[in-house]
Amino acid sequence: MPTLAYPDDLKKSFWDKKKGALDGATDLQDRLKALQKQHEAVDWAKLADGWSKGLTELDKLTAVYQPIDKLYRAKVAPLRLEAAQLAMAADKAGKAKEAGKPLKDAAVAISRAGTNFAKAVAAGLDDLEAEFAQASQALLKAKKNAKSDEAQGEDDEPASALIDPKRLLKQLQLCKNDAQRLVNFAYLDDGKQDPVLVLHPRMAGRALMAKLVKDLGIKTGSFGMLSLDGTVLRLVVEKKYGGLVKRIRIPIKACGFKLGKVLLVDEKGQTLDQDEDQEADQPTSGGATAKPAEPGSAPGGEAAAKAALDGPLQAWATARQEAITVLKDVAGQIAELKDPESGQAVVQISAVVKNLTAEPRTSAQVAQLARYLGNDDVVADVSDLANDIRTPLLKALSQLHRALVTP
Secondary structure, three states: OOOOOOOHHHOHHHHHOOOOOOOOOHHHHHHHHHHHHHHHOOOHHHHOOOOOOOOOOHHHHHHHHHHHHHHHHHHHHHHHHHHHHHHHHHHHHHHOOOOOHHHHHHHHHHHHHHHHHHHHHHHHHHHHHHHHHHHHHHHHHHHHHHHHHHHHHHHHOOHHHHOOHHHHHHHHHHHHHOOOOOEEEEEEOOOOOOOEEEEEOOOOHHHHHHHHHHHHOOOOEEEEEEEEEOOEEEEEEEEOOOOHHHHOHHHHHHOOOOOOOEEEEOOOOOEEEEEOOHHHOOEOOOOOEOOOOOOOOOOOHHHHHHHHHHHHHHHHHHHHHHHHHHHHHHHHHHHHHOOOOHHHHHHHHHHHHHHOOOOOOOHHHHHHHHHHHHHOHHHHHHHHHOOOOHHHHHHHHHHHHHHHHOO
């Protein structure tokens, strides 16, 4: 936004040099002095062009824009009314019966300059808002392009890179260090050679498996979501595969990760299969191996299972409400920009709010929400450019996931 240069025609000192120009026009002289004083009181250096350049994050752009916008509205915007009133005072002075030609000529020039200056003040605010809108859109576009390039890179990544044991070990260690971490998995097994297991934090399990099938030629296997609680591996499968809980140990052991129990459930939270690591079983003090509890055998039955969900559901409700607050705040900021694309952006943000299920009580709902949060562009944009809503939501879902699948 350009700094508003103050025209000579609105300076009393300019007219003082012209003999008789302002003779008898005391009110006009006072208004000229007052307007110039207000103009000089503005810190115009803070409103100079280029304030948005070099900013690469939306929150930082907003942090710079807000005080500039506040300064303009508080100190510059009032000049519009003062300039308009000065123009009217000049018209009145020029039309007075006693006004001589010098005053009439000066009044015409002052009126014209005052009117133009008032318009410039109004246009300056529009320019400021437009610069913020354009800079915001540019950042969003750059972020989307970067994400698109990243996604393209993932799609083009060869299977040899995806199935690297070091990569699998790294993902397993990340899951072990963060029990709330959920990742997508694809498992391929033709029964003739060692099975293949690939974990990915972003690419959906179905897409991951489709890529591996295409690149490796193995068409049988499973995919879904995976988490680790210590050495207990939990799998929520979207596609079943016989013997998965035992065979999945092969690639995990090969990469150097020590695994305990493997628990397999479907999207409804029903236990399909489980496998204990016999080497990890420790004898009791009497020499007998502790027998794992059967699903649903815990005291209290269904009532206990329902009670176990109360804490995770409350955590989800809290994270969900905080996310909705952020989303509505971002939507409000976008709406204020009055950009042609603002309406569509607000609709997209509203859709995210509607997609955040209030009480996900089944593994299917949890898995669906996790996939949605991991893949939705609007969620990613808000998390990357404003406040991170995705991480706390996924952590809350992970707690629900564990509560639902724990036998």
